[in-house]
Amino acid sequence: MNFESQICTTHEQSERLLSLRLKLETADMVYHYTKSKVPALEWELKTTPPTLRGKFWTPQRIAKLSLPFHKHPDGTPMTGEEVFDEIWGKDIPAWSLSRLLEMLPNEVPDPKPGFEAHHPELIKHAFEYNLSIRRYTADCLVGTHIEDTPIECCVSMIEWLIKNHHFNKEYLK
Incomplete structure (x- = not known):
């Protein structure tokens, strides 16, 4: 091992x-x-x-x-x-992985009115990790972040969330 x-x-x-x-x-x-x-x-x-x-x-x-x-x-x-x-x-x-995950929003509103909110989902594959914000398996709001580590997935996702104004402003200067 x-x-x-x-x-x-x-x-x-x-x-x-x-x-x-x-x-x-x-x-x-x-x-x-x-x-x-x-x-x-x-x-x-x-x-x-x-x-x-x-x-x-x-x-x-x-x-x-x-x-x-x-x-x-x-x-x-x-x-x-x-x-x-x-x-x-x-x-x-x-930032530890647990802190990065804590800072992710529980849900991200759909840009189209009347649709359900999307939720972060971290998936482990054989050699990589996938973090996306989705409503259902095939209904993804964000281009999926596929990285070598879950921490890099979170950093990339936080970057996307900030640029798209979905990140908690309490955590920002």
Whole structure:
């Protein structure tokens, strides 16, 4: 047996979702930059949401990060904002498959009045996955997204949903 399951979006998929204006706080995981000189250890996947400025990290708390041992290469002390960016500024949010599925709408209205709504459907085939929004087996609203992984299916579908104004605006900036 050889399992090569992808447990969350890749850096590239995360960048695509961010470019679509998905809010950082919708991510349930994060690639944390470790500053390691070994390329394989440079990024660490954490199963925590990204660290964000906002409710917990207020400007006052961030200002307190400016401790004497946080210095620039020239020896001058760093501000709290610079320390925050140094620790969490390079982090990349990541979305698990379950989070991506949670964000998909339960139904998408049919463009023709009087017709039933369509529902997302994820199907596993021998070597690929198929995500579509359909009413019945043969009645598909969206061109089917056939990809190698269910996560790529979800990312492609979210892209389509956003472009066609069917994605929950609460998840967007």
